[in-house]
């Protein structure tokens with residue numbers, strides 16, 4: 001039995017991971033949270049040690065852990081833990097604090113980080129992690145995570161030089177909304193985002209593209225966004241010089257996106273929020289607004305009792321001579337896909353832990369076979385990638401569960 005602590009297990013993503021862990025054979029789940037009494041969004045279940053009063057996931061031990069708080073009590077909260085699945089947020093703010101604590105406590109670490117800066121801070125901890133014999137796996141959510149594996153699946157099939165990569169995500173409406181995710185989204189929409197142009201990472205003002213098709217679905221808008229895949233794309237797709245990422249949050253009406261975007265453009269024009277202090281003030285204001293908005297959106301969705309709409313991730317490789325190769329993955333909702341990826345990677349790596357080296361790893365460099373992770377993802381209703389376009393004909397990707405036993409069933413084949 002391994003003991004797995006979900007750090008940030010009271011959050012929207014963390015709660016889903018925690019619930020998934022209770023069903024995972026061989027794992028004893030714990031929740032390590034800043035406010036263990038915080039009602040997990042959407043949960044109406046009694047806390048195991050105090051039935052009837054405080055809600056939580058039954059059968060789960062709750063411990064107090066503030067990663068920015070006292071170091072000694074944080075380390076004490078990690079005692080006896082084998083693996084931590086880290087669903088804190090926003091990572092832009094917390095950076096690599098949880099990683100440092102886990103390395104110091106000798107706890108293996110896996111996260112759903114989606115911040116470029118937190119990823120860079122994590123990669124810089126490779127030396128200490130190796131020295132401590134701790135495995136740190138970063139970027140195991142939807143983007144990066146499923147997106148990183150999809151990039152790998154596409155790269156293996158393009159037999160022409162790839163010039164650029166575009167990654168688009170539709171986040172369906174009707175799901176609980178996490179404050180941390182909403183903060184990241186609003187900061188992108190009101191500020192600058194990083195994209196790769198001519199081989200270099202540059203900052204560009206946030207863009208809003210209207211009426212675009214993503215995986216066959218017409219979206220109202222796509223907002224320029226950031227993803228740590230920007231730092232690994234050249235490793236996965238050799239020779240690529242441009243990368244951009246855009247997201248549509250279907251929950252947000254187009255007019256609201258336009259309004260926020262225009263206001264922030266005017267603000268920048270007037271020099272508001274561009275200085276270091278201005279940015280910090282903007283981040284604080286956005287975090288406070290996001291906290292309220294996330295609570296209202298989650299409550300409204302729950303009251304309406306509507307099912308979450310699926311999330312659609314579509315990545316395209318574009319060739320120098322006009323070729324395009326596109327892969328699309330669809331899943332139950334963006335949060336569920338994020339939690340499913342973390343759980344799938346955890347399951348695969350803990351089954352063959354010796355194949356994961358001590359130090360910092362990312363999904364493109366993990367010793368494990370991605371097919372095993374795709375097979376796990378299929379248990380969560382996440383379709384194998386559907387790949388279309390001009391491709392290498394050989395080696396179709398196999399993602400069926402039976403692949404590990406050599407079954408010939410093939411899904412996600414090139415159309």
Ligand SMILES: NC(=O)c1ccc[n+]([C@@H]2O[C@H](COP(=O)([O-])OP(=O)(O)OC[C@H]3O[C@@H](n4cnc5c(N)ncnc54)[C@H](OP(=O)(O)O)[C@@H]3O)[C@@H](O)[C@H]2O)c1
Nearest residue numbers: 008011012013034066067089091141142143178179180181
């Ligand atoms: N890779 C992907 O595709 C992907 C997708 C979705 C989300 N994410 C990322 O996942 C993270 C979680 O998102 P979410 O929307 O689920 O967030 P959320 O609902 O706001 O939950 C955030 C969690 O972090 C906890 N937390 C914050 N600061 C802490 C601290 N100092 N010490 C301990 N716990 C702390 C919060 O605890 P309190 O209850 O005490 O505030 C809460 O449990 C975010 O960073 C988000 O950007 C990644």
